Amino acid sequence: MLVLAGLVVSACGADAGGIVITDARLGLPTGPNAALYLTAANDGPSDRLLGVETDLAAAVEIHETVTDTDGTIAMHTVDALELAEGDTLVLEPGGLHLMLVDVVRLVVGDSVVVTLDWEKAGPMPIRAEVVDPSDTLFDDG
């Protein structure tokens, strides 16, 4: 079993305003789009994630996968993500994710940078590792 170490980004800006990002990982692009997941813990003032900037894709959208009671899966665009003081936001497979649209070709092991745009904390560059899609899931033993 592959154990993914938490990726704590301590570079300048990555913990602005009390928000700390861990476990940032990008599923290997296998089609036109790719999904980036992460955990954001906030012990500062409440904030909102408005968007994401990157040179790796034509655009980045905030999406949520929703599974209906009959097992049908739908994906919706989300305008912004709230992160209250003391809360943790988890972006993970099957739920919230950042979708990189028309993403460049990457390989497993690549390290990429995207910039999270927080309403109050401002731009926050973070680093994410490109992993096999099966390794985007934790507790997948």
Add this chain to the structure above:
Amino acid sequence: MLLVLVALGACGGNVASGELQGAVVDAPRPKPSFTLTDTAGEPYRFAAETEDKLTLLYFGYLNCPDICPVHLAQIAEVFDRLPDVARDAAVVFVSVDPERDSPEEIRRFLDNFDSRFVGLTGTPSELDEAQRAAGVTPAVVEGEGDEYTVDHAGWVIAYSPDGQYRVNYPFGTRQSEWTNDLQILVTMDGS
């Protein structure tokens, strides 16, 4: 039916428990017959081509980065652990987005996971018919423009080698559950 407990002593994490851990259906149903087109442009008669094989069927689309690649990557990883099971199995991915997913792109997509995975496409009515035959609600396009999404069945359907649909696997199924179940399903060959 007597379930044979398969223990692979060499790899400690691959021992099957004897019970299926996926979502077992109320009553087994025969594998459906439908014909779609494979990535080489040839007709693919699903029941005939997968006869006597442990078969996994999944309906998805390439613009979906969150669920579809994870399902297929998990299966590929489990197949790496169980080469004897993989050898006689068939994984069939049907794109429910014929507007955007060309046969060439489907083939490129699947080769990220395993070049043995079969990719299928078809006309909207053929795809509709195939999904209904397989017992899933046909996919529905949501939104307009280039970035529409497709609502689709999120589970993988599993047929044992005797041609029966016995169990399905929703998103979130763990590799340990796949590993357990595939070793059990492969023994259900009607003998």
